[in-house]
Amino acid sequence: MVEIYATKILPAEEYLAMKDDLLSILPEPSGRKINAFFRTSDAQRSLFGELLVRRLVCEKLGIPNRDLAISFEEKGKPFVMGYPVHFNMSHSGVWVVAAVASAPVGIDIEQMKRSRLEVARRFFTETEYVDLMNRPEPDRTEYFYTLWTLKESYLKAVGRGLTLPLNSFTVRIQHGEYRIDINGNFVTMNTRIIPLENGYKMAVCASEPQISQNVTLLPADRYPEVFNKL
Numbered sequence: 001m002v003e004i005y006a007t008k009i010l011p012a013e014e015y016l017a018m019k020d021d022l023l024s025i026l027p028e029p030s031g032r033k034i035n036a037f038f039r040t041s042d043a044q045r046s047l048f049g050e051l052l053v054r055r056l057v058c059e060k061l062g063i064p065n066r067d068l069a070i071s072f073e074e075k076g077k078p079f080v081m082g083y084p085v086h087f088n089m090s091h092s093g094v095w096v097v098a099a100v101a102s103a104p105v106g107i108d109i110e111q112m113k114r115s116r117l118e119v120a121r122r123f124f125t126e127t128e129y130v131d132l133m134n135r136p137e138p139d140r141t142e143y144f145y146t147l148w149t150l151k152e153s154y155l156k157a158v159g160r161g162l163t164l165p166l167n168s169f170t171v172r173i174q175h176g177e178y179r180i181d182i183n184g185n186f187v188t189m190n191t192r193i194i195p196l197e198n199g200y201k202m203a204v205c206a207s208e209p210q211i212s213q214n215v216t217l218l219p220a221d222r223y224p225e226v227f228n229k230l
Contacts, residue, residue: 002101002204002211004194007052009044009094010220016040021224022047025054025065045091051223052098053078053089058230060085060100065230077159088156095200097215103207106156108149110201115141119148123166142201146178147171149203150191154180157189157205180205 010018023031030050037043058065061083070078078087086105089098093111117140120129128147135143150171155164170181171191178191192211194202204211 002099002105002206002208004097004099004107004204004212004215005052005056005218006095006097006196006215007048007218007220009041009048009096012040014221015044018221018224022051025223025227026050041094045096048096048220048223049089049091049098051227052096052218053087055218055223055226055230056087056098056100057083057085065227073159077156090152090156090202093200095196097196097202099204099206101206101208104157104159105204105206105208106153106158107204108152108156108202109196110145110149110152112141112145112199112201115144117144120144125167125170127170127172145201146193146203149201150178150180150193150205153191153203153205154187154189157207 009015023034034043034047037046053070054065054068057063057080058068061080068080071081072078084102085100086103087098087100088105088107089096090107090109091097092109095109097107097109099105099107120132124132124147132140132143132147151166154169172179172181174186180187180189180191189205189207190209190211191203191205192213194204194213194215196202196215
């Protein structure tokens with residue numbers, strides 16, 4: 001079963017009051033990277049992205065936080081050497097989300113802002129673009145982000161990032177479910193749109209057949225207390 005977790009970033013004043021305690025949880029290189037951000041919201045998304053992943057991996061594997069070493073594949077996908085756990089993280093707006101599984105998994109979240117038809121025309125397949133334009137105009141923004149997050153989650157699940165062109169595969173609906181079609185053949189990956197909050201779209205793509213529809217919320221202000229026990 002693929003499990004989904006989410007943390008909402010803190011109001012700026014609350015974050016600044018907790019910042020030192022939160023940074024003390026992370027390795028020094030991570031702290032330097034976070035301190036380099038100009039905007040507090042960007043710093044928080046980066047910070048809680050790493051904290052969320054570290055928390056989940058430590059809890060799943062029983063590894064103390066001080067001993068956890070996260071490595072990265074050539075295309076940037078994170079992993080823990082020698083352990084059968086797969087995870088992926090994404091963030092947008094006020095949300096940081098992660099998926100944990102026993103097989104490859106990808107997750108993507110996007111804050112929906114406006115219909116980006118010029119992006120769809122450039123990066124979607126012809127089938128996807130026609131499908132999008134055939135939707136009633138009020139529905140196009142949401143469907144754009146449905147396609148975008150599904151495509152991003154697939155790229156992250158297979159560990160290719162944006163090195164695999166977005167228009168090299170097509171998201172299609174078959175029997176009421178979204179499937180990934182490559183050259184007329186559906187891949188053996190499972191996809192889901194997971195509801196979180198109005199104004200956001202979140203998708204998961206996984207090798208495992210079961211993807212939870214439930215999202216476990218982990219409050220940001222509890223992280224120092226939780227990591228004191230890890």
